[in-house]
Amino acid sequence: MQDIHNMSQLTSADLELARAFPEGFLWGAATASYQIEGGAFEDGRGSSIWDDFSATPGKVFQGENGNVAADHYHRLAEDTELMSSLGLGAYRFSIAWPRILPEGRGAINNAGLDFYDRLVDGLLAKGITPYVTLYHWDLPSPLQQEGGWVKRETAFAYADFAEVVAKRLGDRVTNWITLNEPWCSAYLGYGIGIHAPGVQDRQAALDAGHHLMLGHGLAVPRIRAHSAPNSQVGITLNLAHVYANDERPETQRDVALADAFSNRWFLDPILRGHYTEGFFEQLGLNAPPVQDGDLATISTPIDFLGVNNYTRLLVKGNTERIPLADQVSLVAPIPSACYTEMGWEVYPNGLRDLLLRLTKDYAVSKLYVTENGAAFKDAWNGNGHVSDPRRVDYLRTHIAGLAEAIQQGAPLRGYFVWSLMDNFEWAEGYSKRFGIVYIDYPTQKRVVKESGYWYAGLLKAFNQAH
Numbered sequence: 001m002q003d004i005h006n007m008s009q010l011t012s013a014d015l016e017l018a019r020a021f022p023e024g025f026l027w028g029a030a031t032a033s034y035q036i037e038g039g040a041f042e043d044g045r046g047s048s049i050w051d052d053f054s055a056t057p058g059k060v061f062q063g064e065n066g067n068v069a070a071d072h073y074h075r076l077a078e079d080t081e082l083m084s085s086l087g088l089g090a091y092r093f094s095i096a097w098p099r100i101l102p103e104g105r106g107a108i109n110n111a112g113l114d115f116y117d118r119l120v121d122g123l124l125a126k127g128i129t130p131y132v133t134l135y136h137w138d139l140p141s142p143l144q145q146e147g148g149w150v151k152r153e154t155a156f157a158y159a160d161f162a163e164v165v166a167k168r169l170g171d172r173v174t175n176w177i178t179l180n181e182p183w184c185s186a187y188l189g190y191g192i193g194i195h196a197p198g199v200q201d202r203q204a205a206l207d208a209g210h211h212l213m214l215g216h217g218l219a220v221p222r223i224r225a226h227s228a229p230n231s232q233v234g235i236t237l238n239l240a241h242v243y244a245n246d247e248r249p250e251t252q253r254d255v256a257l258a259d260a261f262s263n264r265w266f267l268d269p270i271l272r273g274h275y276t277e278g279f280f281e282q283l284g285l286n287a288p289p290v291q292d293g294d295l296a297t298i299s300t301p302i303d304f305l306g307v308n309n310y311t312r313l314l315v316k317g318n319t320e321r322i323p324l325a326d327q328v329s330l331v332a333p334i335p336s337a338c339y340t341e342m343g344w345e346v347y348p349n350g351l352r353d354l355l356l357r358l359t360k361d362y363a364v365s366k367l368y369v370t371e372n373g374a375a376f377k378d379a380w381n382g383n384g385h386v387s388d389p390r391r392v393d394y395l396r397t398h399i400a401g402l403a404e405a406i407q408q409g410a411p412l413r414g415y416f417v418w419s420l421m422d423n424f425e426w427a428e429g430y431s432k433r434f435g436i437v438y439i440d441y442p443t444q445k446r447v448v449k450e451s452g453y454w455y456a457g458l459l460k461a462f463n464q465a466h
């Protein structure tokens with residue numbers, strides 16, 4: 001591998017940017033189990049809703065699935081060495097619930113726990129801090145057969161699963177993320193059905209969202225009970241700052257609706273202990289099945305908020321009708337703007353402004369950017385490295401926004417680029433590449449992209465400054 005630390009990719013401004021970050025700032029990269037592991041039928045792993053969804057014709061691009069993915073299940077040593085060569089301070093990964101409890105509850109598959117044991121020990125041996133996401137969408141199929149997240153019982157099954165993992169890893173893992181993006185699990189999975197389990201029922205999305213948050217709240221004390229005293233537990237939400245396209249009253253109204261639906265649906269219960277006033281009415285739906293004590297459980301204190309952010313929302317008020325909160329019209333693509341392969345506008349200030357809003361409006365003691373990155377058309381000609389200048393620029397400009405946010409008071413403690421490596425991009429299959437490392441799937445070769453060299457150089461410059 002080319003000398004990864006030659007920092008040749010960095011400008012003098014980049015070196016200055018690295019020095020702008022405070023001592024102890026954590027630099028990492030993130031992945032998720034179903035997206036990189038493969039080994040889908042090995043060592044007792046059970047089926048997940050994403051195995052089922054991928055096997056359903058028409059759901060995933062070209063019928064692709066995570067059976068092999070980036071074959072990470074068989075490449076722990078190679079991939080932890082790759083992380084170390086990049087100079088990562090931390091690595092965020094998720095636990096595949098079906099590897100641990102193939103039936104979702106009950107019998108424990110120790111071979112599954114052994115895999116994550118090996119991963120954690122490999123990371124610690126290289127001085128890389130593990131950040132463990134307990135749930136990144138791969139719900140065991142038997143639980144979905146009982147109704148999945150629309151059923152309250154699933155919240156309790158999740159808390160039991162979290163405890164099983166904490167009991168095994170809690171002596172070495174001190175950074176826990178209960179859920180990745182319950183908004184996606186609830187709305188994409190149960191509301192509009194473009195993600196697993198493919199349910200199209202907006203009321204089900206509200207009910208699932210409630211039980212996901214309940215599972216989070218039930219799990220927090222169970223994780224704490226089996227982790228070292230200096231451990232920290234948080235949750236990761238996908239959030240986006242909402243901007244008004246104009247000053248019209250309809251636009252101001254729709255900005256509030258979009259913010260309620262995209263951000264406050266989960267922020268308010270978890271951090272304020274109540275749903276947003278009028279939220280269910282704004283959706284034209286009933287309240288989810290809230291029971292006494294649920295909101296107290298859901299808002300149990302957490303140590304940090306993980307923020308996944310990729311773009312912004314730009315809202316233009318609809319004058320003809322009063323839209324429902326999840327039907328606010330966003331502004332169409334702007335000719336002067338840049339977009340990623342996902343169709344997401346590249347708008348670096350959106351991450352900065354989001355972090356400052358969270359700091360101003362919510363009493364979060366610590367923030368981590370647990371995902372930020374971009375998919376662009378990456379190509380590899382079979383030798384040399386992969387040129388991805390647009391991703392270098394995306395990372396450079398978004399990371400510059402982090403430095404501004406910190407200077408303006410955001411309690412930001414770390415940043416995880418999405419993603420360490422190209423992987424299974426859900427319904428888009430392998431057609432979208434987010435990695436700072438290219439995966440040549442036919443050979444499973446790992447090829448560090450220009451952005452990987454750039455990121456490694458930034459981390460080296462940061463370490464040299466402290």
Ligand SMILES: OC[C@@H]1[C@@H](O)[C@H](O)[C@@H](O)c2[nH]c(CCc3ccccc3)c[n+]21
Nearest residue numbers: 032180181184238308310371418425434
């Ligand atoms: O789409 C890139 C990544 C996924 O690969 C991660 O698994 C997931 O945590 C994640 N979240 C977001 C933002 C929310 C979103 C996800 C998927 C599709 C549309 C929006 C982007 N990403």
